[in-house]
Amino acid sequence: MFSPKGPSMRELVVQALSSVERGYDLLAPKFDHTPFRTPDLVLDATADALRPLGPFGRGLDVCCGTGAGARILQPLCRGRVTGVDFSAGMLARARRAHPDAGWVRADVRDLPFDGSFDLAVTFGALGHFLPAERPALFAGVHRALRPDGLFAFPIGAPAPVTSGRYWAMLGFDLAMRVRNAVWRPPFVMYYGTCPLHAVRADLSAAGFTVTTVPLTALGRREDGSPRCRLVLARKS
Numbered sequence: 001m002f003s004p005k006g007p008s009m010r011e012l013v014v015q016a017l018s019s020v021e022r023g024y025d026l027l028a029p030k031f032d033h034t035p036f037r038t039p040d041l042v043l044d045a046t047a048d049a050l051r052p053l054g055p056f057g058r059g060l061d062v063c064c065g066t067g068a069g070a071r072i073l074q075p076l077c078r079g080r081v082t083g084v085d086f087s088a089g090m091l092a093r094a095r096r097a098h099p100d101a102g103w104v105r106a107d108v109r110d111l112p113f114d115g116s117f118d119l120a121v122t123f124g125a126l127g128h129f130l131p132a133e134r135p136a137l138f139a140g141v142h143r144a145l146r147p148d149g150l151f152a153f154p155i156g157a158p159a160p161v162t163s164g165r166y167w168a169m170l171g172f173d174l175a176m177r178v179r180n181a182v183w184r185p186p187f188v189m190y191y192g193t194c195p196l197h198a199v200r201a202d203l204s205a206a207g208f209t210v211t212t213v214p215l216t217a218l219g220r221r222e223d224g225s226p227r228c229r230l231v232l233a234r235k236s
């Protein structure tokens with residue numbers, strides 16, 4: 001559907017009617033040919049913003065998928081890089097692309113790490129968690145970090161109500177809510193559930209000190225504000 005190497009419409013429908021874990025298992029072989037994989041432009045802008053704050057020791061990519069984050073974590077970290085995800089299919093692709101990193105299968109709502117990492121990142125995955133699930137996710141990342149460790153992730157500015165993107169995202173979320181009301185297992189993926197103010201409040205409640213920096217390489221909106229910011233949550 002997205003490119004000749006990407007999934008067909010039929011494959012996407014089958015995936016969307018599965019659980020999140022099974023859906024990504026099915027999508028894994030073609031995931032890197034979809035827009036769901038975080039674009040290199042976003043990864044590089046994140047790396048540019050993190051570089052002056054490093055170098056870091058051990059790095060963790062939360063919801064690593066096929067390993068997009070490892071490409072920037074490895075040069076930023078002097079220690080070993082680990083990716084964690086619950087899809088065995090996605091992890092198999094990640095392992096193949098980055099055999100020198102560590103790959104752990106786990107549900108990130110119950111992360112199995114204790115004080116081991118200096119830098120944690122996550123890309124393109126927060127929409128998979130209901131607001132009520134974020135405290136457990138953020139508490140797990142907080143636990144996984146060493147004192148003074150950093151949790152960083154890009155977050156887009158809300159689309160203006162007058163833009164096509166706003167209505168496309170609203171339409172997608174509505175379709176997912178209808179799907180989840182009538183079909184089991186649920187597939188949680190909503191664009192509108194993780195605005196910066198809510199994410200910031202949950203991070204603060206988990207014990208992080210939160211700042212943001214604009215990712216200016218990703219452009220500005222018409223009013224001059226950055227399209228995307230990097231959230232920097234420091235374990236204090």
Ligand SMILES: C[S@@+](CC[C@H](N)C(=O)[O-])C[C@H]1O[C@@H](n2cnc3c(N)ncnc32)[C@H](O)[C@@H]1O
Pocket residue numbers: 020021024036037038062063064065066067068069084085086087090106107108109122123124125128
């Ligand atoms: C959109 S993909 C993003 C993958 C990668 N971070 C990227 O940017 O290309 C979301 C990933 O989150 C993982 N995921 C979603 N919910 C999860 C959970 N509760 N525990 C572990 N992984 C989860 C999925 O398996 C999938 O690999």
